[in-house]
Amino acid sequence: MRGEGDISERISAALLLHGLILRGGFNFAVNEEAPPGPYGDPARALLLVGQAGGTPWPHFEAWLAKQPPDIANPLDTWSREVIGAVAEKFGARAASPSDRPFLPFQQWAMRAEGLKPSPVGILMHPRYGLWHAYRGALLFDSELVFQHAAAPIHLCDSCLEKPCLKTCPVSAFSSDGFAYAECLAHVRGPAGSACRDDGCLARNACPYGTAYRYPVEEQAFHTRAFIR
Numbered sequence: 526m527r528g529e530g531d532i533s534e535r536i537s538a539a540l541l542l543h544g545l546i547l548r549g550g551f552n553f554a555v556n557e558e559a560p561p562g563p564y565g566d567p568a569r570a571l572l573l574v575g576q577a578g579g580t581p582w583p584h585f586e587a588w589l590a591k592q593p594p595d596i597a598n599p600l601d602t603w604s605r606e607v608i609g610a611v612a613e614k615f616g617a618r619a620a621s622p623s624d625r626p627f628l629p630f631q632q633w634a635m636r637a638e639g640l641k642p643s644p645v646g647i648l649m650h651p652r653y654g655l656w657h658a659y660r661g662a663l664l665f666d667s668e669l670v671f672q673h674a675a676a677p678i679h680l681c682d683s684c685l686e687k688p689c690l691k692t693c694p695v696s697a698f699s700s701d702g703f704a705y706a707e708c709l710a711h712v713r714g715p716a717g718s719a720c721r722d723d724g725c726l727a728r729n730a731c732p733y734g735t736a737y738r739y740p741v742e743e744q745a746f747h748t749r750a751f752i753r
């Protein structure tokens with residue numbers, strides 16, 4: 526059994542070179558359905574890789590400047606390249622949130638860090654608010670040692686005003702889920718310039734984690750990818 530303390534510190538150091546961080550992890554239960562590990566058998570442990578705030582953005586932009594101008598899905602490609610190299614170095618297999626069929630990254634994140642969804646679907650983090658994401662997972666063929674951490678406070682529970690739900694021009698969030706088509710039509714349309722240029726108004730309305738808010742260029746990049 527690998528010592529998680531030791532390996533996760535070394536993995537963290539390797540990821541930090543690209544502005545990425547470890548987002549916790551867990552061991553799969555025996556007989557639990559798990560994605561393949563590095564040798565094709567079901568993985569025994571998982572570490573999530575992600576970002577908090579815009580720290581990977583300058584690394585990604587520097588990489589992008591050296592790519593052909595018509596490169597498809599650049600952020601996925603960069604993430605796969607960087608996280609794939611870290612996986613290889615540490616005997617893991619890298620998985621991406623964009624791999625098909627989609628892997629349950631948000632369920633994994635809830636299990637790894639005890640996070641819960643905000644009313645806008647994005648998981649709420651006690652420190653980063655809505656300004657964090659997952660860029661990959663490292664899958665191992667043997668168990669790791671994890672420290673047990675207390676479940677974090679879910680900030681949405683005490684947020685009575687819920688400005689995130691009052692800001693969207695097309696009220697895209699409801700108990701039925703995210704009205705993807707309505708959001709898309711608005712963001713693509715003539716009245717959608719605020720969402721297009723400055724990012725999702727609902728996400729930006731949340732008062733938490735504002736120090737981690739993505740740079741405007743990154744928000745515009747995500748919106749462009751979303752409406753493509």
Ligand code: B12
Pocket residue numbers: 621622623627628629630631632633645646647648649655657658659660702703705708725747748751
């Ligand atoms: C398909 C997808 C979408 C689709 C449809 C979402 C849906 N209704 O299912 C669309 C295109 C609408 C979408 C949009 C966005 N998404 Co999205 N999306 C995904 C993706 C690739 C697959 C989701 C899935 O089916 N998973 C498979 C099931 C089995 O896994 P799961 O963990 O059980 O899935 C959970 C999510 O689907 C979630 N969910 C359901 N409805 C919605 C709606 C929204 C807006 C979100 C964020 C989550 C969400 O609930 C499920 C149960 O826990 C995931 C990555 C992944 N692999 O999970 C990202 C992911 C959920 N998206 C994410 C984000 C941030 C967004 C955006 C907010 C920003 C963006 N990337 O542009 C936008 C929202 C639009 C906006 N107005 O800004 C993040 C969430 C991170 C977090 N902090 O929680 C993820 C995890 C990607 C990542 N790299 O981190 N997304």
Ligand code: SF4
Pocket residue numbers: 643644645649655680681682684686687688689690730731732733
């Ligand atoms: S505005 Fe309030 S309810 Fe909405 S995501 Fe932020 S903390 Fe949660």
Ligand code: SF4
Pocket residue numbers: 692693694695696697707708709711712720724725726727728
């Ligand atoms: S991008 Fe704009 S239209 Fe879409 S959910 Fe956010 S605020 Fe609403």
